Structures are given as structure tokens and as C-alpha cells.
Amino acid sequence: MKSILDVRPQLHDAIWDVAEVAGYLWEKGWAERNGGNITVNITEYVDDFMRSMPAICEPRAIGTTLPHLKDTWFYCKGTQKRMRDLANAPMQNGSIIRITDDCAHYEIVADHPVAPTSELPSHLSVHNYLLAKGSPYRASLHTHPIELVAMTHCRKFMEKDVATKLLWSMIPETKAFCPRGLGMVPYLMPSGVELAEATIKAIDDDYDVVMWEKHGVFAVDTDIMSAFDQVDVLNKAALIYIASKNMGFEPEGMSDAQMKELSDTFGLPK
Numbered sequence: 001m002k003s004i005l006d007v008r009p010q011l012h013d014a015i016w017d018v019a020e021v022a023g024y025l026w027e028k029g030w031a032e033r034n035g036g037n038i039t040v041n042i043t044e045y046v047d048d049f050m051r052s053m054p055a056i057c058e059p060r061a062i063g064t065t066l067p068h069l070k071d072t073w074f075y076c077k078g079t080q081k082r083m084r085d086l087a088n089a090p091m092q093n094g095s096i097i098r099i100t101d102d103c104a105h106y107e108i109v110a111d112h113p114v115a116p117t118s119e120l121p122s123h124l125s126v127h128n129y130l131l132a133k134g135s136p137y138r139a140s141l142h143t144h145p146i147e148l149v150a151m152t153h154c155r156k157f158m159e160k161d162v163a164t165k166l167l168w169s170m171i172p173e174t175k176a177f178c179p180r181g182l183g184m185v186p187y188l189m190p191s192g193v194e195l196a197e198a199t200i201k202a203i204d205d206d207y208d209v210v211m212w213e214k215h216g217v218f219a220v221d222t223d224i225m226s227a228f229d230q231v232d233v234l235n236k237a238a239l240i241y242i243a244s245k246n247m248g249f250e251p252e253g254m255s256d257a258q259m260k261e262l263s264d265t266f267g268l269p270k
């Protein structure tokens, strides 16, 4: 079976990075059933031949008009598809789409007519926002990291930057590798426009990783591996916090002075 990836090593590698991350999500227990979504803006890998390829489905409405997505292409996880399956067969469990000229529809181009995630409108809205801002971020990830989700069941941790400060203080790498911290979005219905808007607002408040109360995270970064790394680093800090609590004490955490020194030394944004 021929694939659009066959003669395009860069595109091939980008899609197989998605597959690698999907495998990690499953192994970590963050992607039960068809849980989680990934979309990656792959426009930089698109060549003239790809532009000439016919669509393999009729144009489908996004449900909104996203003007900054003109001439953009995405890889999207398929609706009802499982991360554990995507890990082994990314082009059977996801598809490559292009946005039509009216910026209100998309069409599937390759390899199979796998319908994209039902979360496509919200993911594309985030990509539209990122492009409008001139951001270099091209990947978005939604997943259900157990310990981070557990923390959102506590009112105190939903307050602005309370969880961020706690997680940063568990191990220096957290602040170094997730330097914008963890934005918090109060509970909203999954898949809704309101959740998408609240997520964009949190990203606009200068967070790369946004917690959805009692649900999961939404992370953006330059590529899918980097988006995963940020979530992984934050969840590791949550595990250290929980390990301390399980040993019967409240962890001391790094001091404000120690965290400031880290920011100054590495030129961190916050």
C-alpha cells in the first residue's frame, strides 16, 4: 500500500513522531479507549505534488471560519481511534487534511478517509490563534495525565499559579523545561466552543500547558515531542509531590530564592 509518507522523509518523520508520542500516552495510562487528541500543522512539509493531489472526501464544514489557516495542512488523529493503535499505524488511525480556500471547510487528502477527531474545530481554532500571533508552535496535544487531573479535583490547586508554583518547586527541571507553568481552566463541557475559547485565553495568558478541570491537559509547542515533554515533566513533579505525601509529610519544595536563581541563570520567561 502506497502512502503519502513514502517519498517524503521529513513528513514521514513528523508523523512517526506523533506515533511515538501516542505510544507513550498509552504506556503512561493517559490514553484510555479513544481518549486524547493530537493535531500537527504539517504545512512546512507540503510540496507541489501534494497540492495537486485530489481530495478523497467531499469538503466538510469546520463549523467556524479560521482566516489564518489559509493554505494550511494538518495531520489529525481520527475520531474514535485509539492512541495505542495510532502508535503502530498513524495513517490508518489519523489522516492528512488541507483547509479549503474559504477557510471554513477541510478535505482529507491522504492516506485513507479517516474522519478527524470530533475536537477538530477546537484544535484548529488554537492553530488559527497561534498562526495569527506569529507563534512557531505547530503541535497541539490533549491527553489525560492521571496525577495532574487528580490535582484539579482540589479547589486550592485550581487557583491561579498555585499548582504551577508547587510543581516547579518539586524538582528544578520542571521550571527549566516547563517555564510558563500550568494554566487552569474551570470545568466546561468537553468538545464545546466555550472550552476552546477558554483554552485559547489561557494560552494567550502565556501558558503552553493548560489544565482542564477534572478532565485533562491541552499543550502546545513547536512539535509534538516537545508538547509531550512539557506534560511529562509536569506530571513527574506531581508524582514527586504525591510520593512525599505518601511518605507521610508535606514536601518542603524549593525556596522562592532557589527558583528565582534558576530563572535568572537560564533566562526563563517567568
Ligand SMILES: [Zn+2]
Residues within 6 Å of the ligand: 035, 036, 142, 143, 144, 190, 215, 216
Ligand atoms: Zn479528553
